[in-house]
Amino acid sequence: MLNGKVYVVTSPDLITAVNRNSKALAFNPFIAQLGKRITGHTDATSQIVQHNLNGEDGPGYVIEVHDGLVATLSPGRDLEHMTEAMLIEATRLLDILGTENEVELFGWIRHTVTMCSTQAIYGPANPFNQDPAFVGLFWCVRYNQRRLYMAHRDLRDFDHDLNLLIADILPSILAPKGNHARSVLGSAFKEYFMHYDLERSQSSAMIKARYSANVKHGVSFHDQGRLEVGTLLGILANTVPSAFYMICRIYSDEVLLHDVRRELETTCVNKSSDQRSWTLNILAMREKSQLLYSTFQELLRVHAMGAGSRYVREDVLLHERHLLKKGMVVQMPMAIMHSDPRIWGTNVNDFQPQRFLKQADVIKDNKSQSVAYRPFGGGVSMCPGRHFVTLEVMALTALMVLRFDIIPSGDIWHIPAQKQESLATNVFPPEMDIRVKFKLREGFDDIDWHFAML
Numbered sequence: 001m002l003n004g005k006v007y008v009v010t011s012p013d014l015i016t017a018v019n020r021n022s023k024a025l026a027f028n029p030f031i032a033q034l035g036k037r038i039t040g041h042t043d044a045t046s047q048i049v050q051h052n053l054n055g056e057d058g059p060g061y062v063i064e065v066h067d068g069l070v071a072t073l074s075p076g077r078d079l080e081h082m083t084e085a086m087l088i089e090a091t092r093l094l095d096i097l098g099t100e101n102e103v104e105l106f107g108w109i110r111h112t113v114t115m116c117s118t119q120a121i122y123g124p125a126n127p128f129n130q131d132p133a134f135v136g137l138f139w140c141v142r143y144n145q146r147r148l149y150m151a152h153r154d155l156r157d158f159d160h161d162l163n164l165l166i167a168d169i170l171p172s173i174l175a176p177k178g179n180h181a182r183s184v185l186g187s188a189f190k191e192y193f194m195h196y197d198l199e200r201s202q203s204s205a206m207i208k209a210r211y212s213a214n215v216k217h218g219v220s221f222h223d224q225g226r227l228e229v230g231t232l233l234g235i236l237a238n239t240v241p242s243a244f245y246m247i248c249r250i251y252s253d254e255v256l257l258h259d260v261r262r263e264l265e266t267t268c269v270n271k272s273s274d275q276r277s278w279t280l281n282i283l284a285m286r287e288k289s290q291l292l293y294s295t296f297q298e299l300l301r302v303h304a305m306g307a308g309s310r311y312v313r314e315d316v317l318l319h320e321r322h323l324l325k326k327g328m329v330v331q332m333p334m335a336i337m338h339s340d341p342r343i344w345g346t347n348v349n350d351f352q353p354q355r356f357l358k359q360a361d362v363i364k365d366n367k368s369q370s371v372a373y374r375p376f377g378g379g380v381s382m383c384p385g386r387h388f389v390t391l392e393v394m395a396l397t398a399l400m401v402l403r404f405d406i407i408p409s410g411d412i413w414h415i416p417a418q419k420q421e422s423l424a425t426n427v428f429p430p431e432m433d434i435r436v437k438f439k440l441r442e443g444f445d446d447i448d449w450h451f452a453m454l
């Protein structure tokens with residue numbers, strides 16, 4: 001399937017038509033095929049995954065898991081619980097930075113987002129919390145290495161070996177680190193689910209829904225562990241680079257940094273009468289901190305470069321003109337749609353943090369922009385994690401900009417280019433890391449920080 005003929009769709013009209021034909025132009029075959037190659041689960045689980053994959057005869061396992069994710073990751077109490085757990089971990093990791101600390105920024109964000117996201121999802125029994133070496137195993141980061149992606153064999157890892165795992169040719173020989181990492185992580189998550197007490201567990205509703213579907217469909221504990229390695233990729237692979245570029249974009253622009261701080265302080269922060277205790281209102285941010293939200297959206301317009309894929313299950317005629325033949329693949333490349341001057345205007349190549357502000361006069365044609373804007377995909381398979389990641393990246397950024405200055409080495413920000421990583425990633429990571437100094441903002445050293453889900 002991955003080697004078939006490809007139709008490339010980039011016009012907003014045709015994208016809408018693709019979305020409308022979700023039965024014939026299906027996303028789930030990619031979950032089934034890529035999922036198997038990435039996680040290396042057994043054939044028995046492949047059969048469970050393939051059964052009613054596209055709702056042929058009622059919803060199968062994949063559709064049930066998807067519906068559970070949508071229900072538990074949509075705005076509401078479940079999402080708030082997850083966000084709260086994420087923030088508790090974020091606050092702990094920011095406190096550790098102290099008043100001044102030098103780090104490799106991407107490495108630090110990768111560690112922070114991995115810990116925050118997995119604590120939020122898996123709760124206190126989170127395998128990443130039990131064994132901190134797992135963060136390195138998943139990403140195989142050497143924090144003391146300036147360049148992250150040296151072609152050196154030693155630095156190969158799960159994340160880095162992903163394309164080789166997807167190619168699925170002798171993984172133990174051609175992708176040994178990735179193969180080893182998925183086996184160790186798979187075993188850790190097998191233990192997690194074997195000793196999982198659904199009733200008392202403080203894990204997220206998302207993982208409870210997933211566990212229920214696994215049990216109902218008879219997925220073995222071995223494969224529950226393996227499948228979770230694929231989930232980790234979905235949760236982390238795009239979130240980490242997004243958070244990194246969000247921080248780079250804001251801190252490298254003095255005016256933007258100043259405006260974001262002022263907006264947060266005036267709309268989303270409650271201060272005690274003596275001004276020494278500050279509470280950041282998390283849920284208000286998307287509505288009230290519009291510049292921060294617009295910056296996040298613009299960040300994904302510029303940095304999300306993957307391609308949405310659909311498998312043609314039966315012949316489809318789009319707009320009575322374009323015949324898509326059964327067995328082929330449709331690709332919708334974000335990079336092309338996100339950089340089309342007919343849709344975004346002549347400043348399409350500039351990073352414009354204000355572009356998505358509600359009242360911005362830069363918005364010429366909202367309809368084609370909203371169809372062409374696809375960092376989270378579209379139609380029935382649109383990313384169910386988009387609400388969580390929006391809250392996560394905005395909240396992490398807010399906590400950082402309110403508390404810290406970040407000074408790049410040599411005092412000049414060089415935002416690294418992105419390196420095409422894998423078929424399973426849409427926001428590619430930077431090709432190299434940058435060294436920065438975190439420094440508490442002047443006059444902010446004796447403030448107590450809190451957050452509220454308001």
Ligand code: HEM
Binds near residue numbers: 066377379380388
């Ligand atoms: C900036 C971060 C993220 C980006 C850019 C992103 C992007 C995407 C895209 C493009 C798709 C394919 C949708 C389509 O083709 O229609 C997708 C699917 C998916 N994403 Fe995300 N995602 C992000 C974060 C997350 C997070 C944090 C989670 C979980 C908490 C998540 C869970 C999923 C799942 C489960 C699917 C498969 C959807 C299905 O079952 O139909 N994503 N994501």
